[in-house]
Amino acid sequence: MQLIVGTDSTWSLRAWICGQIANVDFDVNVIDLAKTDYCDSLGKVSDTGLVPLLIDEDLKVHDSLAIAEYFNELSEGTLYPKARTERAVARSLCSELHSGFVNLRNACPSL
Ligand SMILES: N[C@@H](CCC(=O)N[C@@H](CS)C(=O)NCC(=O)O)C(=O)O
Known part of the structure; x- marks a missing residue:
C-alpha cells in the first residue's frame, strides 16, 4: 500500500497521521509541490491531480477523509x-x- 503525499500539505499530513494511529503498514511517496513541474508527476498517479492519494493494489482512494475512513475500516474501527x-x-x-x-x-x- 502506498500513500502519496505532498510537501507542505496539511491534508496529506492528516491522512498520514490517521494511518499511523490505525497502525496500517504503507509506504510514503512524497511529491514536492514546490517544484514547477509537480503536476506532471502528480498527474501520472492521481486522477484528481491532488494529494493525498492512497493506492492499495488496484484501488485508489483519494481525499483525506475517504482515506481516513478506509484506514478506520482496515483497522476495525480504531479511529472512531x-x-x-x-x-x-x-x-x-x-x-x-x-x-x-x-x-x-x-x-x-x-x-
Ligand atoms: N479535500 C482534499 C484536498 C486535497 C488538496 O487540496 N490537496 C492539495 C495539497 S494540500 C493539492 O494536491 N494541491 C495540488 C494542486 O492543487 O495542484 C483532501 O482532503 O484530500
Whole structure:
C-alpha cells in the first residue's frame, strides 16, 4: 500500500497521521509541490491531480477523509469511538473540519 503525499500539505499530513494511529503498514511517496513541474508527476498517479492519494493494489482512494475512513475500516474501527452516538459526534466534527471553517479557509487558502 502506498500513500502519496505532498510537501507542505496539511491534508496529506492528516491522512498520514490517521494511518499511523490505525497502525496500517504503507509506504510514503512524497511529491514536492514546490517544484514547477509537480503536476506532471502528480498527474501520472492521481486522477484528481491532488494529494493525498492512497493506492492499495488496484484501488485508489483519494481525499483525506475517504482515506481516513478506509484506514478506520482496515483497522476495525480504531479511529472512531465504539459507541454509535459518540461516533456520530466524531464524524460531525471531522466533517466540519473537512468542509467547514469557511473564514479560516479563506484566510489560509493553501492549507
Ligand atoms: N479535500 C482534499 C484536498 C486535497 C488538496 O487540496 N490537496 C492539495 C495539497 S494540500 C493539492 O494536491 N494541491 C495540488 C494542486 O492543487 O495542484 C483532501 O482532503 O484530500
